[in-house]
């Protein structure tokens with residue numbers, strides 16, 4: 588059953604300024620867009636990748652990605668080449684359902700060759716590595732926001748959930764989804780069977796070296812959409828702030844050397 592019109596998303600993407608649009612593929616009758624900031628002078632900037640709409644029944648991520656493109660991406664394009672896939676699975680989003688047209692949970696289908704949305708993700712990561720990848724999701728059972736963080740080097744998870752506390756409740760339980768958690772941050776057990784096989788998109792991106800900072804953000808579906816969107820936006824803002832500080836610090840060190 589159709590619950591949303593994808594044309595509303597397309598219209599919002601088409602009127603964006605200072606970005607280039609790429610249709611990664613046409614899947615089940617809908618275009619999958621990647622929106623990318625345009626080059627900024629001659630300088631090579633680190634890349635970041637923000638993904639949303641993997642699960643169609645988690646609309647806060649899609650709305651946050653679109654709002655980020657409309658209101659914030661310009662500001663960040665000085666620091667980063669920003670790539671945003673605001674809705675990875677339009678077919679599921681218009682129907683408010685988790686699975687794609689093949690009834691596949693894309694998030695756990697990275698190893699499949701026959702899932703077009705996975706091919707779209709692979710097209711985006713051709714231009715890796717990414718300084719960070721932020722994947723926006725929702726959780727129907729959690730009372731508050733939390734996130735999964737996979738990182739080599741700098742851990743920023745706690746800074747992100749602290750920032751989110753300004754907007755909404757953080758899930759402070761010490762076990763979330765069967766995993767140890769501290770202050771809304773899960774550092775997932777990579778040896779769990781479901782992770783070992785490499786079928787999860789975030790796991791594959793991290794393990795295959797496409798990023799050293801993989802954040803999977805979960806906002807609580809029980810809260811109002813506007814609050815979930817604000818939570819995602821706060822998290823994105825804090826993550827980019829952290830990475831921009833490190834990038835400029837490293838540049839200053841190189842300059843001094």
Ligand SMILES: [Zn+2]
Nearest residue numbers: 642645724725
């Ligand atoms: Zn999800």
